[in-house]
Amino acid sequence: MHFFRNIFSSKADKDLRRQLRNVLGLNPGKLNLYKTALSHRSIREGADENNERLEFLGDAVLSSLVAHYLFMRYPYKDEGFLTEMRSKMVNRNQLNEIALKIGLKKITFYNRFDNSLKISQIFGNTLEALVGAVYLDKGYKKTREWVNQHIISPHLFMQDLENLDINQKNKLYGWANKNGKNLEFETLDEKIENGRRLFTIGAKVDGVVIAEAKAYNKKDASQVAAQIAVEKLGLL
Numbered sequence: 001m002h003f004f005r006n007i008f009s010s011k012a013d014k015d016l017r018r019q020l021r022n023v024l025g026l027n028p029g030k031l032n033l034y035k036t037a038l039s040h041r042s043i044r045e046g047a048d049e050n051n052e053r054l055e056f057l058g059d060a061v062l063s064s065l066v067a068h069y070l071f072m073r074y075p076y077k078d079e080g081f082l083t084e085m086r087s088k089m090v091n092r093n094q095l096n097e098i099a100l101k102i103g104l105k106k107i108t109f110y111n112r113f114d115n116s117l118k119i120s121q122i123f124g125n126t127l128e129a130l131v132g133a134v135y136l137d138k139g140y141k142k143t144r145e146w147v148n149q150h151i152i153s154p155h156l157f158m159q160d161l162e163n164l165d166i167n168q169k170n171k172l173y174g175w176a177n178k179n180g181k182n183l184e185f186e187t188l189d190e191k192i193e194n195g196r197r198l199f200t201i202g203a204k205v206d207g208v209v210i211a212e213a214k215a216y217n218k219k220d221a222s223q224v225a226a227q228i229a230v231e232k233l234g235l236l
Contacts, residue, residue: 013031013083016031020034023107026150032038036048036049037130038109038129039109042117043109043111052129057135058127058130058132062128063090067082087220091215092116093122093227094124095128104127104130108122131180134146157234165222168226168230171184171226172226172230175235183204183205185202185226186201188200188201199214199218202225203226210224211225211228
């Protein structure tokens with residue numbers, strides 16, 4: 001309990017406001033929302049205390065905001081193109097990279113003695129939770145402006161994303177066929193998280209898992225696992 005008193009003391013509140021201004025570029029109103037958004041379940045187990053509910057909300061809000069951005073940016077592109085671009089922008093791997101770049105790891109409250117969390121994708125999840133917090137604190141219009149200015153513009157380069165081959169699985173299968181390797185994607189874990197089914201998919205080459213990823217559907221998880229595998233194998 002001493003740990004939590006230190007984290008949520010008035011001095012810590014002042015420090016957190018300053019950190020949020022530096023990291024997010026906005027002045028938080030309802031600070032408790034942001035505390036919850038930054039709190040991983042490894043330190044706060046209650047559904048009303050950790051960030052899983054806000055992650056659920058933020059995932060939906062971010063998806064909507066990105067869809068709106070793409071709809072306005074590409075007035076003559078079809079639904080298939082827009083859907084593919086959204087997948088490139090908000091996949092778990094991409095969001096985790098953005099979260100690390102903006103410094104969320106430093107201000108996320110999680111069990112720092114658990115080494116597996118340090119290299120996991122919890123920071124991308126925290127970013128989604130923060131989107132949820134900003135939405136509840138500032139409203140839809142302000143959240144849209146904030147996402148455009150602080151997530152999309154500085155971190156998501158649209159021309160590069162347009163040229164990115166999202167179907168990394170095809171690239172990986174092509175490499176495996178060419179080199180006589182057996183490639184398969186296997187469900188390594190499946191559990192209910194934040195009210196949704198979370199899948200962990202592994203890319204296996206000759207029976208050995210060379211990459212794995214998590215997502216709320218198998219297709220997205222396998223694509224991200226394939227992307228990680230392609231990067232590890234130097235096939236970019």
